[in-house]
Amino acid sequence: QKLAKENEVRVRVGQAPPLDLVQVEAEVADRREGLIRARAAAEDGEDRLRRLIMDPHDASFWQVRVDPTDEPAGRDALPDLDAIVAKAIDGRYDVARARNDVANAATSVEYFGNQKLPDVRLETSYRGSGLGGSQLLRTGVFPGVITGRADSGFGDVLGQVFGRDYPTWSFGLTVSYPLGHSYEELSAVRAGVERRQAAARVASLQLDVAAALRQAARQIRSTAEREDAARAGAALAAERSRDEQRRYEAGLSTSFLVTQAQRDLLQAQVSLLQATFDYQSSLVNFEALQLAPPLTAGESIALQGSNVVPLPTPAPRGLFRPGAGTGF
Known part of the structure; x- marks a missing residue:
């Protein structure tokens, strides 16, 4: 823009042809378009970074400016x-x-x-039995004559079971081996x-x-x-x-x-x-x-622990960062 103003003065006093002014104004318009695109891309990047490092439930989520305050660190071997x-x-x-x-x-x-x-299995088991209830006592040849009655309660049955009065033992050996495929x-x-x-x-x-x-x-x-x-x-x-x-x-x-x-x-x-x-x-x-x-594809990462420095919204400063050169 400064160059365009200088060319406008030169064209007015006859030191430069009008074509130079047209060329400079076209360059200014082209760079203004580039500035608009760059500003939109910067805002898009700021929104993406904001979503990574800030709490979306914060009331000032969309109002806080995210502006880097440090230059990249030096190189390490x-x-x-x-x-x-x-x-x-x-x-x-x-x-x-x-x-x-x-x-x-x-x-x-x-x-x-x-x-x-081979599968070899040895099996053994023990079972105890007991009899309870009323028993009729008989004498003589079958069917005999009933001479009395003997009663056995539940305690007597348990005594027979644990006393091994009527034991039953069993032993078994099984051998199996797969044949073929x-x-x-x-x-x-x-x-x-x-x-x-x-x-x-x-x-x-x-x-x-x-x-x-x-x-x-x-x-x-x-x-x-x-x-x-x-x-x-x-x-x-x-x-x-x-x-x-x-x-x-x-x-x-x-x-x-x-x-x-x-x-x-x-x-x-x-x-x-x-x-x-x-x-x-x-x-x-x-x-x-x-x-x-x-x-x-479909995976993502999240960043935590970053510090955000609130800054006021600055005026447009051109395509260059501060200290990196002049704008147009």
Whole structure:
């Protein structure tokens, strides 16, 4: 906008053709459209972050501004990758669960292997009996003559049972052995196959863990190099924009070259922000892979413990962050 005002003055006094003013005004309109899109994208991102770190039941949920107050932390050297891979293989829950599957499969193999052995069973039992009630006493030849009566109560019956007056003993020995292709043999074979499959899954999972961590470490290195290159490019673009502005003020450049330098500076700063974001994301991904496998479709994560700094709604400040350059 400042450049457009300067061109308008120059065109009015005859120092620049009207085409320069039209070109600058078209650039201003294009950047205004970019600003509107960027502001909408920033508000969408703010809403997504608000849902992750704030309580939706809070009355000021939609009114609080979420504005980062700190720059990304400095870089730390990567620790020993081999040690991290070994620790992740021992500590990740999916690997531990796969190892438990192997242990369960080994238990099944042992169980079905025992089922193939001969089955020998020794059975013994004891039963005591007792008689109670009224008994008629007889003498003589059958049917005899009733000479008296003997009564036995419940206590007498219990005494006969526990006194082993009428014992009954039984013993038994049973031997069984499966012949041919029995169910137990098939079950043992299936359990052995399942154990080998579980062991193969553990080995494959360990390879996946190592490959994922090595790839994440390479991603950290590459994004760090990209950030360095983008920062150098942004610094050079800012210097070129300042030089082009001074040349324009001295009458040695045109508005087209000035707007082109500003556009290059904007692209360089956006590339730097993207590279910084990719580097921080690669760090988070590298740490997450040490504890859990990557998220699949339908899964999500939640963030807790973040501090929110309430800020008043600021006036529009252009496409650049404070201290990162000038707007349009």
